[in-house]
Amino acid sequence: MNSIPANRRLWNRISRAYQQEHDPHIGAAPRLWGMYALPDAQLHAMGEVTGRRVLELGCGAGQWSRALAAEGATVVGLDLSEAQLAAAAEAMGTVRHPLVQGAAEQLPFAADSFDLVFCDFGGLSWAPPHLAVPEAARVLGPGGRLVFNVASPWFEACYDEAAARVTTTLRQDYFGLDTIAEGDGATSYQLTYGDWVRVLRGAGLVIDDLIEPRPGPGTPNGYNETDPPDWAHRWPAELLWVTHKP
Numbered sequence: 495m496n497s498i499p500a501n502r503r504l505w506n507r508i509s510r511a512y513q514q515e516h517d518p519h520i521g522a523a524p525r526l527w528g529m530y531a532l533p534d535a536q537l538h539a540m541g542e543v544t545g546r547r548v549l550e551l552g553c554g555a556g557q558w559s560r561a562l563a564a565e566g567a568t569v570v571g572l573d574l575s576e577a578q579l580a581a582a583a584e585a586m587g588t589v590r591h592p593l594v595q596g597a598a599e600q601l602p603f604a605a606d607s608f609d610l611v612f613c614d615f616g617g618l619s620w621a622p623p624h625l626a627v628p629e630a631a632r633v634l635g636p637g638g639r640l641v642f643n644v645a646s647p648w649f650e651a652c653y654d655e656a657a658a659r660v661t662t663t664l665r666q667d668y669f670g671l672d673t674i675a676e677g678d679g680a681t682s683y684q685l686t687y688g689d690w691v692r693v694l695r696g697a698g699l700v701i702d703d704l705i706e707p708r709p710g711p712g713t714p715n716g717y718n719e720t721d722p723p724d725w726a727h728r729w730p731a732e733l734l735w736v737t738h739k740p
C-alpha cells in the first residue's frame with residue numbers, strides 16, 4: 495500500500511503541536527532513545543560516529559541528527575514532512591547538515607552512500623518495512639550499520655484504543671498487527687519478531703543485537719499512558735535492532 499501522501503499530510507498537520515509537546519523530552523540531551531528517552535550510553539546501540547556518513551530516516555525535528563553532527567559525523571536528515579523538516583532547519587545551530595525531503599521506502603540516494611542508517615520511531619515505523627529495509631540496505635556501504643528503534647509487538651498488542659492507554663490485556667491480534675491506522679488514511683507499521691528477522695535477513699543484513707530497552711520503574715513514558723505505570727519495566731515496550739551489511 496502507498497501511505498506516503500497520507501503520512502505526509504498527517505505529519506504536516508501535527509508537526510507544530512507534536513514538537514511543542516515532545517521536543518523538550520526528545521532533545522533533553524544528546525542520543526536519547528525512544529518513548530522513555532533512555533541514553534545510548536546505557537543501551538550501547540549507536541557506537542562511534544565521528545567521520546562516518548550517517549542517514550537518519552524520518553529525522554523529525556532532527557534532535558538525533560544534530561547530536562551526531564556535533565560529534566563529527568557527516569549527517570543527512572531525511573523526512574517525508576516539510577513541516578518536520580522546517581522544525582529541524584529552525585533548530586539547527588552553527589553545525590549545519592543537509593535536510594532532504596523524501597520517503598524511507600524510496601530513498602533518493604545511490605548505493606553505498608552511508609556508513610550508518612538509523613532511526614528512532616522514524617521511517618521504519620512509518621514506511622512498510624519490506625520496502626524500507628531493503629532501501630536502507632541498498633544505500634549502506636559494506637560494513638555499514640542499520641540501527642533502529644520501533645515499538646514492540648507486546649506494546650502494540652496491549653494498546654487499548656478505547657481507553658487510549660497500554661494495559662496488561664491483549665487487545666490486538668499479534669498475527670495481524672502489520673498496519674496500524676493512524677487516522678485520515680495515515681498508517682504506521684509493525685511486524686512480528688519472525689517477520690522482522692526475515693525482512694532484515696532478506697535484505698542481506700546480519701543481525702548483531704536486539705536490544706530491549708528497559709526503563710527504571712519510575713521513568714515516565716513521554717507519549718502513552720500505561721497501566722501499570724511501570725509497564726515497560728516489566729515488559730518490553732520497544733525493539734532496538736542493531737544490524738550490519740556484510
Ligand SMILES: C[S@@+](CC[C@H](N)C(=O)[O-])C[C@H]1O[C@@H](n2cnc3c(N)ncnc32)[C@H](O)[C@@H]1O
Nearest residue numbers: 505552553554574575578597598615617620621
Ligand atoms: C515520531 S517521528 C520520528 C522523529 C524523532 N525521532 C521523533 O521521535 O520525533 C516520525 C517521523 O517520521 C516521518 N515519516 C513518516 N513517514 C515517513 C516516510 N515514509 N519516510 C520518511 N519519514 C517518514 C514523519 O514525518 C516524522 O517526522
